[in-house]
Amino acid sequence: MSTAAELKQSDNLFIHPWDDIVKLGGNQRTLLDHGEGVYVYDSEGNRLLDAPAGMWCVNIGHGREEMAKAVYDQIMALTYVSPWSMTTGPAAEFAALIAEQSPGDLNHVFFTTGGSTAVDSALRFVHFYNNLRGKPNKKKIIAQKRGYHGSTYLCGTVSGKERDKSNLEMESHLVHHIEAPHPLYKPEAMSDADFLDQCVGNLENMIAQVGPDNCAVFVAEPILASGGVIVPPEGYHQRCLEVCRKNDMLYLSDEVVTAFGRLGHCFASEDVFGIVPDIITTAKGLTSGYIPMGAFLVSDRLVDEIKAKGGDSAVFSNGFTYSGHPVAAAAGIKNLEIMQREKLFEQVRNTGPYMQQQMQTLRDIPIVSDVRGQGLMACVECELKQGSNDLAMDYEIGKLIDKHCQQLGLIVRPIINMCVMSPPLTITRAQIDDMVSMLRQGILLALAEIESAEAAAAEVGHKHPSPAA
Ligand SMILES: Cc1ncc(COP(=O)(O)O)c(C=O)c1O
Structure with missing residues (x-):
């Protein structure tokens, strides 16, 4: 049996959808091992709430016998x-x-x-x-x-x-x-x-x-x-x-x-x-x-x-x-x-509005520029500078949110700077609370990381002003 490290290496032979071919060979994707309900587990045993339900698809949840x-x-x-x-x-x-x-x-x-x-x-x-x-x-x-x-x-x-x-x-x-x-x-x-x-x-x-x-x-x-x-x-x-x-x-x-x-x-x-x-x-x-x-x-x-x-x-x-x-x-x-x-459609008519309501609470985070959705589909859009339309910056914030959320136990699938939530239809209100809470923390940690990097860069600039300054 291959180890997780070996599998991650072999995975570089698998050209994934939207793969960056220039970077092929250096990928270190999270290796998922198994799933149950709204959760998946990585090769190190970490439990992750599958907020995108794979790719909006695992509607009945994982691991149904x-x-x-x-x-x-x-x-x-x-x-x-x-x-x-x-x-x-x-x-x-x-x-x-x-x-x-x-x-x-x-x-x-x-x-x-x-x-x-x-x-x-x-x-x-x-x-x-x-x-x-x-x-x-x-x-x-x-x-x-x-x-x-x-x-x-x-x-x-x-x-x-x-x-x-x-x-x-x-x-x-x-x-x-x-x-x-x-x-x-x-x-x-x-x-x-x-x-x-x-x-x-x-x-x-x-x-x-x-x-x-x-x-x-x-x-x-x-x-x-x-x-x-x-x-x-x-x-x-x-x-x-x-x-x-x-x-x-x-x-x-x-x-x-x-x-x-x-x-x-x-x-x-x-x-x-x-x-x-x-x-x-x-x-x-x-x-x-x-x-x-x-x-x-x-x-x-x-x-x-x-x-x-x-x-x-x-x-x-x-x-x-x-x-x-x-x-x-x-x-x-x-x-x-x-x-x-299991009357899952009826359940979504109940949990969907609740999820939307809870997602709206994220609006107080300064970099959240929009929260929208319906049913069990929602999107939180983040912008470091409102209306800047800076693609590189948008990618950066999405990447950081993804990293921090995953460390907290939540899979987000940021589409550039948009965190899209579409969990399995079986998700409960308590799991929605947990999902929104991890997303809040993840966005705040991403923001804190960017702010501290900016502060460090400003400090270096202050100590070593560029010749043009
Ligand atoms: C609305 C819509 N149509 C078509 C597709 C393509 O489906 P597939 O990736 O299964 O080929 C997708 C995939 O995400 C989709 O979101």
Whole structure:
């Protein structure tokens, strides 16, 4: 058996997502060993509260024995069959269970291997649909700045975070980005109604600019998750859906993060935001991260239209070896069963507002510039100098908060200077108190470290003034 030190060394052969290739070889990531409930334990036995639930995904919490048993049983019964020519009980049953939970007439399920492949496949389906109904020019995708939709070539293009695009190629003619509906940037003098008009106007203007006959789909996260938990103004999604309908465009709601309980419902589009989109993408909470899986759900309306327009045959030549993988589907069925049996969606409707309330108490820390969120999704944004927009400084504060929180027993996954909290849905009020308290201490310790480094630098400068001074 390798020691923890040896494993950390070997880990340098594993190119992680968003790895800095120049620094490859010198990484010393925390080696996690096991998990239980809302906690994970590192190789030295330290207990850490998993505030991001991995990557917004371990919704039912870590170490569920009945999940292990469901997966084991399915492997022993049947590991895999080709989804092209055959099917399995778990895949068929899981599709029906998802359709039961989905809003409106989104009753057809296309299984994929994760969130990126769900979004990618859904967008290919949109193009397929428009080709079949004789609208081959309707291909353009409108998405949001600060949105994240995954890491395939197409999803990377659709994502709206500029800094993620450096040194990579994008299919720039296909996608147009509009401003994210971020209430933080609402001018003080502007009313809420005018701000909503402005946000919706951004979509209308972009459609006018690109040409309605060229626009196929609007892609939006119900709450922009990794863009920093941006909760749009009330009515935003409903108004955008109306704009899409007016312009013969589809609405793709990317619920990779928000589905399966994070906002207190199985799907957030209808129950939280009052819309029935044409397509929903999901992953993460779909299996609570126990086995990789994603899916897109599409409305009967679109399927029926394709059936009507497709003539004798309309093959959607898109899919994966692991589409509807029976082991992943078995995990998904068990995951949903646990969520329903333990009434986790109801629990989130209770603990979510409590977590938001407790997070707001962090506003008194001088470097906290915003606290926002909904349900079990929250973000604390920190700035050393308010409004400075200094990226290096933002990275530094995020790194220090991360370090101190981890020493205190809390995993934070700072997205630059934004601490995002999305714990397992099972988190209790006492654990929320503990999480917020550790986050407070972590931010204060990071601030103290920066202040003492600044004081030391000033002292050196005072003793050894530069020649120019
Ligand atoms: C909203 C959203 N869509 C898509 C994805 C991509 O999912 P995956 O990483 O499973 O491919 C993510 C991942 O974080 C996401 O947050």
